[in-house]
Amino acid sequence: MEGAKDAGGDRSAITVQVKFCGRTLPVSLPMDATVADLKSLLQPVTNVLTRGQTLICKGKVLADKVSLKSVPVTNGSKVMLIASQGLHQGDGPITKDAATQSISPRKLIDTKQTQVSHTRTNVEKSRSERWKLTGVVALSECHLEAMPEEVWSCGHSVRVLDVSNNLIRDVPTKVGDLKLLNKLLLNANNITDESISWEGLSSLKSLTILSLSHNYLTTLPSAVGTLTSLCQLHIANNKITSLPDELGLLNQLQILKVANNRLSSMPSSIGNCRALVEIDLSCNLLVDLPETVGNLQDLKALILRNNGLKSLPPTLFKMCYQLSTLDLHGTEITNDFLRQIEGWEDFDERRRSKHQKQLDFRVGSSGVFDEGADDDRALK
Numbered sequence: 260m261e262g263a264k265d266a267g268g269d270r271s272a273i274t275v276q277v278k279f280c281g282r283t284l285p286v287s288l289p290m291d292a293t294v295a296d297l298k299s300l301l302q303p304v305t306n307v308l309t310r311g312q313t314l315i316c317k318g319k320v321l322a323d324k325v326s327l328k329s330v331p332v333t334n335g336s337k338v339m340l341i342a343s344q345g346l347h348q349g350d351g352p353i354t355k356d357a358a359t360q361s362i363s364p365r366k367l368i369d370t371k372q373t374q375v376s377h378t379r380t381n382v383e384k385s386r387s388e389r390w391k392l393t394g395v396v397a398l399s400e401c402h403l404e405a406m407p408e409e410v411w412s413c414g415h416s417v418r419v420l421d422v423s424n425n426l427i428r429d430v431p432t433k434v435g436d437l438k439l440l441n442k443l444l445l446n447a448n449n450i451t452d453e454s455i456s457w458e459g460l461s462s463l464k465s466l467t468i469l470s471l472s473h474n475y476l477t478t479l480p481s482a483v484g485t486l487t488s489l490c491q492l493h494i495a496n497n498k499i500t501s502l503p504d505e506l507g508l509l510n511q512l513q514i515l516k517v518a519n520n521r522l523s524s525m526p527s528s529i530g531n532c533r534a535l536v537e538i539d540l541s542c543n544l545l546v547d548l549p550e551t552v553g554n555l556q557d558l559k560a561l562i563l564r565n566n567g568l569k570s571l572p573p574t575l576f577k578m579c580y581q582l583s584t585l586d587l588h589g590t591e592i593t594n595d596f597l598r599q600i601e602g603w604e605d606f607d608e609r610r611r612s613k614h615q616k617q618l619d620f621r622v623g624s625s626g627v628f629d630e631g632a633d634d635d636r637a638l639k
Contacts, residue, residue: 273334295323311343394418435462450474457482484508507531530554565589576602
């Protein structure tokens with residue numbers, strides 16, 4: 260009787276040969292399993308989310324809800340898996356050749372858990388090798404609570420580290436081991452002043468882009484001044500109350516985005532950042548700007564909306580002779596005041612010329628140029 264039961268058990272399962280990226284994945288599962296069940300088994304060994312999987316058998320796309328036996332998919336059937344671009348987990352689909360492994364025909368939930376455990380080492384090794392090869396560590400939106408340890412083992416190979424939109428709190432001193440890092444994206448995590456190692460960050464002398472937006476920072480330390488290769492600094496949507504004088508040491512900085520913070524003033528050293536092209540200080544508590552802003556001769560866009568500003572540096576239009584975008588909505592500055600600033604006519608001509616080009620190329624949401632409702636409203 261026991262032998263008959265075993266034989267019956269064998270007959271109740273089928274093995275499907277799944278073709279994916281040059282590999283053949285033997286998948287064993289119950290005869291009454293659905294296409295959705297098969298996709299669930301494939302996710303941990305391919306890194307392709309179930310909604311990103313398209314399964315094709317004998318030229319026919321298999322619908323999720325149907326059972327395999329009704330398709331029919333029989334023992335030994337060949338099924339092709341096509342992965343939709345962008346619908347994957349972690350660092351992307353596992354495409355490197357590897358020894359094929361048969362997926363166990365156990366209970367479905369237990370099978371998936373077994374496969375995740377069984378393949379974790381190979382997956383981590385595979386992605387670590389890719390990181391070293393490409394120099395790009397892409398781990399955004401992976402529900403991470405901490406940096407994966409294998410990131411640090413990549414050392415000098417990493418040029419880009421993107422762990423944005425996760426739940427990461429700690430940025431350890433080890434980040435300084437990535438000596439040749441150019442781009443570090445830490446936005447939209449749970450980072451606080453106490454949980455980020457500026458000692459580690461200050462070692463990144465090749466860093467050109469740093470994004471810490473949408474976190475819980477209240478201050479930007481003086482150590483930021485050591486990142487002299489920075490071209491872009493994004494720290495919007497935090498709770499930052501002040502910026503250090505050392506910001507002026509960033510003489511290659513081109514883009515500074517500090518919107519939605521709690522700044523009540525800007526350091527006069529901002530005038531030393533002569534490469535600045537765009538500054539976004541919107542939605543802060545600013546009541547004035549330092550006159551040194553007039554030193555920024557390459558400045559093209561200055562976004563100041565929703566602040567308590569009543570005036571602007573007197574040399575802004577005269578000295579910032581490339582400025583063509585000025586957003587003052589939600590401030591106390593009026594059009595009449597702007598027309599009294601030296602250099603207004605030249606600025607006005609630049610902004611009108613830019614707008615006309617936008618209309619010519621149909622850029623923007625509207626063909627109407629917003630010059631303010633009347634003289635007691637600010638212009639954009």
